[in-house]
Amino acid sequence: MWMDSPNWVTFGTWVAALLTLGIMSFLYKDNKVYKFCEAVFIGISAGYWFVSYFWQTLLPRLGDPLVAGAKSFFSGSPIWGSLVLFIPLGLGVMMLLRLIPKTGWLSRWPLAFVVGYTAGLRLITFLQSNAMTQLQNSVQPVVRYDAAGGFLAWESFNILLVTVGTFAGLFYFFFSKEHKGAFGRVARLGTWFLMITFGAAFGYTVMGRMSLLIGRLDFLLADWLKVIG
Amino acid sequence: MSRRISRIIVFSLIFGGIACCVHSGAALAQSPDAAVRPPQNVRAIDTRGDEGGSITVMWDLSPDDYDGTAEAVTVIGYEIMRAESPGGPFASVGFASAGATRFADASTHDGTDYYYQVTASTSSGGPVSPVIGPVRSSPQWFNVNRANVFIIGIILSMSIIFYIASARRGKKLFIRRIAGLEAVQEAIGRATEMGRPILYIPGIQDMDDVQTVAGVTILGYVARTIAEYDTKIEVPTSRSIVMSTARETIKAAYIAAGRPDAYSDDAVHYVTDEQFGYVAAVDGIMVRDKPATCFYMGAFFAESLIMAETGNSIGAIQIAGTAMPAQLPFFVAACDYTLIGEELFAASAYLSNEPKQLGSLKGQDVGKSIAMLAIATGVILFTLHQVTRVQWFMDAGNWFKDLFLLN
Numbered sequence: 001m002w003m004d005s006p007n008w009v010t011f012g013t014w015v016a017a018l019l020t021l022g023i024m025s026f027l028y029k030d031n032k033v034y035k036f037c038e039a040v041f042i043g044i045s046a047g048y049w050f051v052s053y054f055w056q057t058l059l060p061r062l063g064d065p066l067v068a069g070a071k072s073f074f075s076g077s078p079i080w081g082s083l084v085l086f087i088p089l090g091l092g093v094m095m096l097l098r099l100i101p102k103t104g105w106l107s108r109w110p111l112a113f114v115v116g117y118t119a120g121l122r123l124i125t126f127l128q129s130n131a132m133t134q135l136q137n138s139v140q141p142v143v144r145y146d147a148a149g150g151f152l153a154w155e156s157f158n159i160l161l162v163t164v165g166t167f168a169g170l171f172y173f174f175f176s177k178e179h180k181g182a183f184g185r186v187a188r189l190g191t192w193f194l195m196i197t198f199g200a201a202f203g204y205t206v207m208g209r210m211s212l213l214i215g216r217l218d219f220l221l222a223d224w225l226k227v228i229g
Numbered sequence: 230m231s232r233r234i235s236r237i238i239v240f241s242l243i244f245g246g247i248a249c250c251v252h253s254g255a256a257l258a259q260s261p262d263a264a265v266r267p268p269q270n271v272r273a274i275d276t277r278g279d280e281g282g283s284i285t286v287m288w289d290l291s292p293d294d295y296d297g298t299a300e301a302v303t304v305i306g307y308e309i310m311r312a313e314s315p316g317g318p319f320a321s322v323g324f325a326s327a328g329a330t331r332f333a334d335a336s337t338h339d340g341t342d343y344y345y346q347v348t349a350s351t352s353s354g355g356p357v358s359p360v361i362g363p364v365r366s367s368p369q370w371f372n373v374n375r376a377n378v379f380i381i382g383i384i385l386s387m388s389i390i391f392y393i394a395s396a397r398r399g400k401k402l403f404i405r406r407i408a409g410l411e412a413v414q415e416a417i418g419r420a421t422e423m424g425r426p427i428l429y430i431p432g433i434q435d436m437d438d439v440q441t442v443a444g445v446t447i448l449g450y451v452a453r454t455i456a457e458y459d460t461k462i463e464v465p466t467s468r469s470i471v472m473s474t475a476r477e478t479i480k481a482a483y484i485a486a487g488r489p490d491a492y493s494d495d496a497v498h499y500v501t502d503e504q505f506g507y508v509a510a511v512d513g514i515m516v517r518d519k520p521a522t523c524f525y526m527g528a529f530f531a532e533s534l535i536m537a538e539t540g541n542s543i544g545a546i547q548i549a550g551t552a553m554p555a556q557l558p559f560f561v562a563a564c565d566y567t568l569i570g571e572e573l574f575a576a577s578a579y580l581s582n583e584p585k586q587l588g589s590l591k592g593q594d595v596g597k598s599i600a601m602l603a604i605a606t607g608v609i610l611f612t613l614h615q616v617t618r619v620q621w622f623m624d625a626g627n628w629f630k631d632l633f634l635l636n
Contacts, residue, residue, distance in 0.1 A: 136633045
C-alpha cells in the first residue's frame with residue numbers, strides 16, 4: 001500500500017504531532033490554531049462515525065438481511081424472519097420524517113420507542129447487577145474466626161466497615177424521609193463514606209490520566225522528534 | 230578375540246531387546262490409562278429457560294477423576310461426543326475440564342434428535358460412556374432460573390404502582406430537599422441577569438442509557454424556566470437521537486410555558502459521536518460564548534473533568550449530575566453542586582412534583598428498605614453462625630442468600 005511507504009508514515013507523524021500541539025495550545029488560551037484543529041477533529045470524527053455506522057450497523061444488520069429476505073421472497077422461500085426487519089426500517093424512516101415539517105410529528109414515535117424499551121430493558125439489568133449482585137456480596141458475617149477459633153480482628157473490622165458503609169449510604173439515598181435526628185446522622189455518615197470513596201477514586205483516576213499524558217508526550221518525543229529511545 | 234567381542238555385542242543386543250520388550254509390555258499392562266473408568270450416570274436435557282439451540286449434558290465424575298492426590302490424576306477432562314443417530318458417527322462438540330460435571334452444547338438445532346456420549350479423556354484416549362438419547366432442544370417462554378428477578382421486579386412494580394395511585398388520590402408525598410436542584414433556579418436567574426447563555430450537556434451516551442433519559446427529563450424543566458425568563462440555552466449533543474429528543478423536549482417546554490414563538494431548533498445541535506472531538510467542541514463553545522451556567526446531567530466518562538475544569542475557568546456556575554462512580558469525584562471537585570447517583574433520577578420527580586414521578590420515587594424507597602432488611606437478615610444469620618457455630622444459621626443464611634442468586 002502506498003500509505004505504508006516511509007514518506008507517508010513520516011508525513012502522518014508530522015500531521016498528528018502538529019495537531020496534538022494545536023489542541024494542546026488551548027492550555028494557553030483559545031486561539032486560531034486550536035479552532036482549526038478543533039474543526040478538523042470534529043469534521044473528521046463526525047464523518048468517520050457516519051461511515052462506521054453505515055458499514056458496520058446499517059448495512060450488515062438491516063440492508064443485507066433485507067436484500068437476502070427479498071431474494072428469498074422471489075425464490076418462493078419463507079421470509080418470516082425478514083419481516084421483523086421492517087419494524088426498525090419503518091422507525092428509521094419515521095425519524096427522517098423530521099426533515100418534512102408536516103410529518104415531523106411522526107418522529108416522536110421512534111423516540112418514544114427508544115426511551116420506552118430503554119426503561120424496560122434497563123430495569124431488569126439494573127435490578128440484576130446493581131441490586132441483587134451487590135446485595136448478595138453484602139451478606140457476610142461481621143465477625144470472623146479462623147479454623148482454630150481465633151478472632152480475626154482486622155478482617156472483621158474490614159467487613160464491619162463495609163457493612164456500616166453500605167447501610168449509611170442507603171440511608172443517604174432515601175428521598176422520602178427528611179435527614180433529621182438519628183436518621184440524619186446515619187445519612188451524614190453515608191456522605192462521609194461517599195466522599196472518602198470519591199477521594200480514593202479521584203487519586204486512582206488521576207494516575208490513569210497521567211499515563212495518557214505520558215503516552216502523548218512519548219509520541220511527541222520518541223515518534224516525532226526522536227529525542228528519546 | 231574380535232569375533233568373541235562381536236558375538237557378545239550381538240547377544241547383548243538380542244537379549245537387551247527382548248528384555249526391553251518384556252518390560253515395556255508389563256508397563257503397558259500396568260498403565261493407569263487402561264484402568265480408567267468412564268463418567269457415570271450420564272444424562273442430557275434441553276437447557277432450561279433459554280431461547281433454544283442448547284442441550285445440557287450432565288454426568289457424575291469418573292471414579293478416576295482428580296481426587297486431590299497427585300497419583301490419582303488420570304482423567305484430564307471430559308470430551309462430549311454427539312451424533313444424530315444412536316449408531317453414530319459421533320463427533321466432538323466440546324471439552325469440559327477434569328472435575329466438571331456438566332456441559333452446555335449450544336450448537337444444536339431445535340427439533341432435531343441428538344445422542345450423546347461422554348469420554349473420560351486421558352493422555353492416551355479414554356473410555357466412553359454408554360450412548361444416551363434422543364434429546365431435543367427447544368425454546369422456553371420463561372426463564373425459570375430468573376424467577377427471583379421476576380418476583381422482586383413484581384414487588385417493586387407493585388409498590389411503585391401503589392404509591393402512584395396514592396399520590397393521584399391526593400395523598401401528599403414527601404420528598405426531601407436535594408441541594409443541587411434548589412440551585413437550578415438560582416443558576417438560571419444568574420444567567421438571565423448577566424445576559425449570557427446557559428450550556429446544557431446531556432452526557433455523551435445515547436437514549437438507551439437511563440442517565441441520558443434522566444438528563445433530558447431535567448432539561449425539560451430547565452427549558453421551561455428558561456422560556457419563562459427568556460434566556461438563551463445551548464445544547465450540544467454527541468448522539469443524533471439525543472439531539473432529536475432534546476429538541477422535542479425543549480419545544481414541549483416552550484409550548485408549556487406559552488412561548489412557542491421563542492423556540493428555535495438551533496438551540497440543540499449535533500457535534501460528533503467521537504468522545505474527545507465532542508469535548509474539543511464543548512470547550513470551544515465555553516471559552517467563546519462564556520455561558521453563565523453549565524449543566525452536566527447524564528452519563529460521562531473521561532471528558533467530565535476536562536469540561537468541568539474549562540467551565541470553572543470561565544467562572545460559570547456549574548451543576549452536575551451523574552451515576553458514573555468514576556466521574557463523580559471530578560464533578561464534586563470542580564462543580565458548585567453535584568447530584569450523586571440516584572439523586573439524578575430523583576431530580577425529575579423533585580422538580581416536576583408530578584404524582585406519577587413522586588409515587589415512583591416513594592416506591593423505589595420501599596425497594597431500598599427491602600434491600601436493607603435483606604442485607605441485615607443475611608448478615609445476622611452468618612454472624613450468628615460464626616459466633617455460635619450452629620450449622621442451622623449457616624444453612625438458613627445460605628438459603629436466604631440464594632434467594633438473590635442469579636443463575
